[in-house]
Amino acid sequence: MVKASIRDVMDGQRAFFGSCATRDTGFRVEQLRRLYRVIRENDALIMDSLHADMAKPRLEAYAGEIALVLNEIRYAIRKLSCWTKPAWVMTARPLLPSVCYTLAEPYGLVLILAPWNYPFQLAVSPLVGAMAAGNCAVLKPSELAPAMSDVLQRLFEDHFDPHYIHVATGGADVARELLEERFDSIFFTGSTRVGRIVMEAASRHLTPVTLELGGKSPCIVDSDVHLRYAARRIVWAKFFNAGQTCVAPDYLLVDSAIKDEFVEVLSKQIIAFFGTDPSGSPDYARIINRLHYDRLCSYLSQGKILIGGQTSPETRYIAPTLIEDVSPQDPLMQDEIFGPILPILGYTHLEEAISFVNARPKPLSLYLFSRDTRKQEQVRLETSSGGYCINDAVVQVASHLLPFGGVGDSGMGSYHGKAGFDTFSHTKSVVKNTLLFDIPLRYVPYRFKLRLVKWLF
Numbered sequence: 443m444v445k446a447s448i449r450d451v452m453d454g455q456r457a458f459f460g461s462c463a464t465r466d467t468g469f470r471v472e473q474l475r476r477l478y479r480v481i482r483e484n485d486a487l488i489m490d491s492l493h494a495d496m497a498k499p500r501l502e503a504y505a506g507e508i509a510l511v512l513n514e515i516r517y518a519i520r521k522l523s524c525w526t527k528p529a530w531v532m533t534a535r536p537l538l539p540s541v542c543y544t545l546a547e548p549y550g551l552v553l554i555l556a557p558w559n560y561p562f563q564l565a566v567s568p569l570v571g572a573m574a575a576g577n578c579a580v581l582k583p584s585e586l587a588p589a590m591s592d593v594l595q596r597l598f599e600d601h602f603d604p605h606y607i608h609v610a611t612g613g614a615d616v617a618r619e620l621l622e623e624r625f626d627s628i629f630f631t632g633s634t635r636v637g638r639i640v641m642e643a644a645s646r647h648l649t650p651v652t653l654e655l656g657g658k659s660p661c662i663v664d665s666d667v668h669l670r671y672a673a674r675r676i677v678w679a680k681f682f683n684a685g686q687t688c689v690a691p692d693y694l695l696v697d698s699a700i701k702d703e704f705v706e707v708l709s710k711q712i713i714a715f716f717g718t719d720p721s722g723s724p725d726y727a728r729i730i731n732r733l734h735y736d737r738l739c740s741y742l743s744q745g746k747i748l749i750g751g752q753t754s755p756e757t758r759y760i761a762p763t764l765i766e767d768v769s770p771q772d773p774l775m776q777d778e779i780f781g782p783i784l785p786i787l788g789y790t791h792l793e794e795a796i797s798f799v800n801a802r803p804k805p806l807s808l809y810l811f812s813r814d815t816r817k818q819e820q821v822r823l824e825t826s827s828g829g830y831c832i833n834d835a836v837v838q839v840a841s842h843l844l845p846f847g848g849v850g851d852s853g854m855g856s857y858h859g860k861a862g863f864d865t866f867s868h869t870k871s872v873v874k875n876t877l878l879f880d881i882p883l884r885y886v887p888y889r890f891k892l893r894l895v896k897w898l899f
């Protein structure tokens with residue numbers, strides 16, 4: 443996109459925002475309803491484009507992308523009048539007889555930069571928060587999911603005023619051009635590396651940022667566990683979307699007492715889900731592009747493969763793979779894997795697993811499988827992560843009632859439901875005094891007023 447056209451779009455959006463049209467909650471509800479209808483009417487098109495980009499199974503496309511966004515919209519429509527009400531605050535003594543309240547105010551123009559792995563959900567779900575909060579938005583989908591990027595552009599062009607919502611397609615060059623402009627809030631989902639670039643660019647305009655980043659999400663498996671249930675949940679969570687999920691368990695830390703037995707149960711579960719040749723399963727996605735495929739293939743030589751390891755460059759297929767005897771120094775254990783390869787490491791005491799986690803950047807999610815409530819508490823207390831999920835994995839993103847976000851290297855800020863509305867709102871504090879009378883205590887000459895002031899404060 444040429445610079446002039448970004449400027450034109452933004453000028454148009456500033457004028458539209460300045461008209462106060464988006465301040466009206468009726469307008470917001472109407473636009474959210476429209477978005478809901480457009481998605482419902484085009485769900486087949488959305489699923490087709492997700493299949494074209496990464497052979498995403500239709501159920502995964504619906505459950506992991508469309509349904510989550512529809513839930514978000516329904517919830518925002520239901521709650522909007524409550525979220526936009528003034529929140530009355532008790533008047534502090536020095537401010538009497540004023541009344542005080544806070545109010546959510548839209549930022550203005552927001553920029554949403556999205557990644558490719560859930561290219562519909564991770565673009566539109568933040569947009570729901572931005573719309574509910576009364577902003578105008580520029581949305582840039584990921585160039586690595588071109589079919590979805592086209593569909594988003596078409597749907598928004600056909601159904602929304604570009605002075606309200608505009609989709610800018612393109613790659614990093616377009617993102618960089620957008621980042622040069624002054625937005626009022628930036629919401630970025632993607633890698634930690636690009637997150638740093640975004641934050642640096644935002645600092646030039648002092649624009650607030652929300653960073654939804656990635657990293658290695660560990661999964662600890664204690665010996666006091668239901669092996670079959672734990673294996674089934676982990677295999678599902680890891681190989682959903684072929685491991686290309688920001689909150690997928692990146693590696694397993696398994697109590698050495700059960701490691702061999704657990705590997706066997708995991709392997710059986712992979713076969714139960716995808717058959718002995720997962721390349722023939724209609725329920726298994728492909729790697730997004732050749733670059734990521736090659737990166738993932740290079741990890742396969744960094745340990746001993748227990749099951750899987752088969753690849754096909756033509757279809758960018760990598761079988762669900764379990765791997766052990768890995769070195770913490772190798773790229774497999776340094777980089778975020780973001781694919782269907784699951785390293786398995788053993789530990790003797792839980793403290794050892796906790797130290798392993800704490801020696802690395804704070805993850806987006808941390809998983810523990812254990813029946814022992816003392817250990818569940820210990821891990822929660824002694825580690826820090828964006829989210830913590832006990833006896834399950836990945837499912838925490840599916841609730842619009844739970845704020846979702848990272849901490850440290852895995853991000854800052856959160857969204858989903860009310861948290862999404864708050865992320866795209868400025869909390870304005872309002873004080874309103876009366877003109878019926880005027881208390882003279884604060885005015886000069888001060889003389890003997892100090893004692894009274896001391897009492898008041």
Ligand code: NAD
Pocket residue numbers: 555556557558559560564582583584585586612613614617618631632633634635636637639640654655656657687688689778780806848853
């Ligand atoms: P990415 O950081 O490469 O790209 C994300 C967006 O940034 C894209 O729109 C891209 O065009 C843009 N971009 C790329 N390079 C840029 C640059 N130099 N300057 C400005 N913009 C640039 O991420 P990705 O490969 O699309 O997604 C994978 C990553 O995203 C993983 O690390 C994953 O964990 C993370 N992720 C996080 C979440 C979350 O909710 N926390 C969700 C999904 C993915």
